Amino acid sequence: NAGVTQTPKFRILKIGQSMTLQCTQDMNHNYMYWYRQDPGMGLKLIYYSVGAGITDKGEVPNGYNVSRSTTEDFPLRLELAAPSQTSVYFCASSYSLGATNTGELFFGEGSRLTVL
Amino acid sequence: AQSVSQHNHHVILSEAASLELGCNYSYGGTVNLFWYVQYPGQHLQLLLKYFSGDPLVKGIKGFEAEFIKSKFSFNLRKPSVQWSDTAEYFCAVRPNTGGFKTIFGAGTRLFVKA
Numbered sequence: 342n343a344g345v346t347q348t349p350k351f352r353i354l355k356i357g358q359s360m361t362l363q364c365t366q367d368m369n370h371n372y373m374y375w376y377r378q379d380p381g382m383g384l385k386l387i388y389y390s391v392g393a394g395i396t397d398k399g400e401v402p403n404g405y406n407v408s409r410s411t412t413e414d415f416p417l418r419l420e421l422a423a424p425s426q427t428s429v430y431f432c433a434s435s436y437s438l439g440a441t442n443t444g445e446l447f448f449g450e451g452s453r454l455t456v457l
Numbered sequence: 458a459q460s461v462s463q464h465n466h467h468v469i470l471s472e473a474a475s476l477e478l479g480c481n482y483s484y485g486g487t488v489n490l491f492w493y494v495q496y497p498g499q500h501l502q503l504l505l506k507y508f509s510g511d512p513l514v515k516g517i518k519g520f521e522a523e524f525i526k527s528k529f530s531f532n533l534r535k536p537s538v539q540w541s542d543t544a545e546y547f548c549a550v551r552p553n554t555g556g557f558k559t560i561f562g563a564g565t566r567l568f569v570k571a
Contacts, residue, residue: 384561444551448501
């Protein structure tokens, strides 16, 4: 199993450009998440999804969009990139909540984005 | 609002020293608690978790954590650190009542001197 796969690993954007960060998981997890990690700030939730066709905002959704057309894929789109979006982005997935499921997150390797 | 506080942002230890990283959370209901570790250049991975039962939980690589409900704390410990423990450690909380969101602390960077 590959787990959670993110692409690209690195990207430099100019202000105002758009791009999509790809995320796919092969563990048949219903829940998927996008976090951004900034130094000294921990991880902040951008968007999450509890299943195909269902998405919702997290703590810091402004400037981002997501879609969930399949269980496996959860792309994150940046429209009109801004320097404040310079960060490391992590995609994660987890099993659905249940009696024995603790909600452990499985992370991708991260995508480092710089907006200049 | 729910939050997770990690007491130390940077910790420097010599090999064989004991480690304790503090974590407190603000949420009154039932929670699942986690410590994740991020080694240099790698993604986050689970170190240990508390779900229910024995409040002292053991994880990988000799780490353990104790859940003290009355103090809303979940401190991470290791009796003797190694150089390979150099990493960033994140405490995380997931409310167990209808929420899907895991809330992370700001992280603690641990550097172990050989």
